[in-house]
Structure formats: structure tokens, C-alpha cells
Amino acid sequence: MPRYALLILPAFNRVYGENSVRLTRSELAVFSTRALGYDALASEETEIGGVPYVTFETPEPLSQLDISLLSNLSSVYAIFGMEGELLRPLAMTSLDRLSSDLITIQKYAGKTNEHFTKLLLNVTVLAGDRELGDRLAVFDPLCGRGTTLNQALMYGYDAYGIDVDGKDFEAYSGFIKTWLRNKRLKHTAETVPVRRERALVGRRLNVTFGLSKESVKAGDVQHLTMVNADTLKSREFFRPRSFDVLVTDAPYGVQHGSKGGTGLSRSPLELLKQAVPVWAELLRPGGAMGVAWNTYGGKSSELAAILTDAGLEVMDYPDFEHWVDQAIVRDIIVARKPA
Numbered sequence: 088m089p090r091y092a093l094l095i096l097p098a099f100n101r102v103y104g105e106n107s108v109r110l111t112r113s114e115l116a117v118f119s120t121r122a123l124g125y126d127a128l129a130s131e132e133t134e135i136g137g138v139p140y141v142t143f144e145t146p147e148p149l150s151q152l153d154i155s156l157l158s159n160l161s162s163v164y165a166i167f168g169m170e171g172e173l174l175r176p177l178a179m180t181s182l183d184r185l186s187s188d189l190i191t192i193q194k195y196a197g198k199t200n201e202h203f204t205k206l207l208l209n210v211t212v213l214a215g216d217r218e219l220g221d222r223l224a225v226f227d228p229l230c231g232r233g234t235t236l237n238q239a240l241m242y243g244y245d246a247y248g249i250d251v252d253g254k255d256f257e258a259y260s261g262f263i264k265t266w267l268r269n270k271r272l273k274h275t276a277e278t279v280p281v282r283r284e285r286a287l288v289g290r291r292l293n294v295t296f297g298l299s300k301e302s303v304k305a306g307d308v309q310h311l312t313m314v315n316a317d318t319l320k321s322r323e324f325f326r327p328r329s330f331d332v333l334v335t336d337a338p339y340g341v342q343h344g345s346k347g348g349t350g351l352s353r354s355p356l357e358l359l360k361q362a363v364p365v366w367a368e369l370l371r372p373g374g375a376m377g378v379a380w381n382t383y384g385g386k387s388s389e390l391a392a393i394l395t396d397a398g399l400e401v402m403d404y405p406d407f408e409h410w411v412d413q414a415i416v417r418d419i420i421v422a423r424k425p426a
Contacts, residue, residue: 161206211377256315289316
């Protein structure tokens with residue numbers, strides 16, 4: 088059987104780097120069953136030349152389309168075909184269409200690891216009825232300073248987010264406007280107040296950009312919207328069934344929080360019980376929702392019950408649980424909205 092090797096990207100975060108091989112194997116299992124069409128890819132960690140790889144077999148040779156798909160695995164640096172003791176490099180063509188510093192340049196306390204953000208987006212997209220390479224509308228209802236929004240933009244998706252923290256809203260607005268100017272991308276960007284019955288209820292950042300003047304003239308543009316408001320009020324800012332994918336990193340109960348109707352909530356379960364039904368209304372039929380959370384704040388069975396009660400079908404996914412620090416063990420749960 089054809090055999091292949093994935094060279095793993097070195098992670099700037101040491102702890103995440105220690106988990107990256109195992110997480111890549113879990114991500115590869117989702118790609119195999121949801122996208123490549125194989126029942127399973129027998130994968131394992133293999134050390135080659137003192138460097139860790141993920142190796143796997145396929146029932147038939149990978150096509151260039153398959154290789155292009157696997158090029159988007161979150162922690163993969165290179166893909167090789169294994170020929171005896173030799174490794175033959177395969178041409179990778181990922182979906183990324185923007186400069187990688189859109190993801191890496193922001194540095195701040197509490198930032199979600201960008202490799203993990205990409206992994207969460209990947210496995211959530213694959214749970215829905217759209218393809219990874221389709222033009223999608225992605226919503227992060229706890230978007231912070233925009234790591235998920237930036238990854239969605241990298242893939243050519245339209246990105247939407249909401250967050251209650253005014254400082255995060257201002258920081259991201261300033262960052263993305265500066266980044267677009269520095270990259271000399273044709274764009275429009277404005278921040279406007281949102282009022283209801285003359286009362287200020289939030290602020291909205293609206294951005295439209297294209298890769299060139301020609302693409303803008305042809306209508307090939309991407310849209311970015313971020314709202315500064317409470318996530319529980321998302322329905323006031325976005326229409327039902329607007330999004331193909333919803334992905335978010337729930338509060339860890341350590342540095343993160345969200346203002347709900349009863350004040351500051353630091354338990355993911357307390358927040359999600361109120362928020363998931365609201366978010367589910369924004370998801371179109373056939374779309375998917377992916378949530379990362381700190382397992383110290385709730386069991387997977389409890390989150391599954393919240394998602395099921397909101398009319399979603401929880402996916403049977405492999406293990407993505409991993410240690411982050413003494414107070415955080417992070418996991419992923421993904422659910423699909425019936426078509």
C-alpha cells in the first residue's frame with residue numbers, strides 16, 4: 088500500500104508542540120473519513136533522522152487533489168511519499184491566500200495558539216455539508232482579538248465575529264486596518280455605532296477587501312465584520328441562518344470571561360447554556376458548530392447535551408483533548424445542524 092509521511096511544523100509554544108503529533112493524527116483521521124472518503128488511515132508517530140513525522144498508509148495513491156486537501160492540516164510543514172528509505176517531497180497547495188503574518192504578528196496574553204485555531208476551523212468545516220475549499224461564511228461569537236477571523240480570511244472565507252470587550256474590539260480594528268494598509272490591499276474599512284431606538288447598543292467594524300484592484304472590480308472580494316456587543320445579543324446584529332460555520336474558544340475560567348444577562352460568567356457551561364441556542368439560530372441547515380473549552384469547567388457529555396438540546400447533532404470525533412497549563416485541559420466538541 089502507498090505510504091506517506093507528514094513533517095510536523097515546529098511550534099513556538101513548547102506545550103502545544105509536545106501535543107502536535109497526536110493532534111495531527113486526530114485531525115488526519117477527520118480528514119480521512121470526512122474528505123478523502125477512506126474509512127480510516129492507519130497513522131502512527133515515526134521518527135526519521137531524529138525528527139518526528141506522522142506516517143500513514145492509503146488504499147490507493149493520493150491524487151493531487153488529496154495532497155492539496157492535506158496541505159491544510161494545521162501542523163503540517165511538508166508531505167512526502169515514502170519509497171523505501173527515501174522520502175519524495177510532494178507539491179503542497181494550501182488554501183492560504185494571504186501573508187502568514189496576518190496570523191502570527193499579533194502577540195498578547197491569552198491568545199489562542201494559531202495552529203489550534205486552524206485545527207478547530209478545519210474539523211468544524213469538515214463536519215458540515217460544504218467543502219473546505221468552498222467560499223464560506225464563518226462566525227466566531229467570542230472572537231476576542233480575531234485569531235479565528237484571521238484564519239478564516241486566510242482561507243478566502245468571509246469572517247464575522249462578536250465580542251463584549253471594548254479593548255479587544257479597538258485592538259483588532261486597529262490591527263486589521265493597519266495590516267491592510269501595509270499590505271497595500273484594495274479595501275474599505277469603517278467603524279460605525281449601532282443604535283436601537285436612539286440608544287447605543289454596540290459598535291460594528293465593516294471591512295471589504297480584494298487581493299488586487301482588478302479582483303475588486305470583478306467583485307472578487309472578502310467581507311469582515313466584527314461587532315462590539317454581548318454574544319447573547321448576536322441575533323440583534325446578524326440574521327438567522329447566515330453562517331456556514333461557527334467556531335469559538337469558550338471562556339477557560341482563568342483569563343477569559345463573557346458578560347451574560349446575569350453579569351460576568353467564567354464557566355463555559357453557564358455561558359454555553361444561554362448562548363448555544365442563540366448561536367444555533369444563526370447557523371444555516373447543514374452547517375457546523377465547533378467549540379473548544381477547558382474540561383475543568385465541564386464534561387464533554389454536558390456540552391453534548393447543550394448542543395443536542397439546541398437541535399444539533401454531535402459528531403463522533405477522535406480525541407482532541409490536550410494539556411495547556413495547570414488550570415487548562417482543552418478539548419473540542421463539534422456538532423452539525425441537520426439540513
